[in-house]
Amino acid sequence: MNDEKWYYLLETIDEKFGIDEKTKEEVPEKRLVVEKAIFKGVGGRMKLERTTRAVVMDRQVKFSKRIGGETVEKYVYSDTEKSHRVVLYKWDEERKTWQEIDFRKLAT
Numbered sequence: 001m002n003d004e005k006w007y008y009l010l011e012t013i014d015e016k017f018g019i020d021e022k023t024k025e026e027v028p029e030k031r032l033v034v035e036k037a038i039f040k041g042v043g044g045r046m047k048l049e050r051t052t053r054a055v056v057m058d059r060q061v062k063f064s065k066r067i068g069g070e071t072v073e074k075y076v077y078s079d080t081e082k083s084h085r086v087v088l089y090k091w092d093e094e095r096k097t098w099q100e101i102d103f104r105k106l107a108t
Contacts, residue, residue: 017041018039021037021038031054034052037049046088046091050086051085051087052084053082054079055081056076060074088101
């Protein structure tokens with residue numbers, strides 16, 4: 001889901017239900033951004049989470065065959081390409097945790 005569709009989805013949720021809380025966390029060492037929106041939906045309290053990360057272009061592994069030698073992994077990330085993952089959660093009052101909802105089950 002690209003940025004334009006994500007912000008359109010957030011606007012639609014805000015118009016229909018109202019967003020209670022919106023957060024954005026960045027993890028620079030992993031080139032990761034997590035955006036969360038919590039709202040009261042039809043099924044109760046819900047959370048929509050979008051994870052954006054840079055695409056890994058190459059993985060370089062350096063190692064030694066000697067005993068006690070160390071292994072070093074280095075990832076090469078793309079500056080332009082990103083991958084996005086969107087997950088919907090529902091608050092479970094009994095367990096006091098967020099339960100992931102499968103989008104495929106919602107379509108049927």
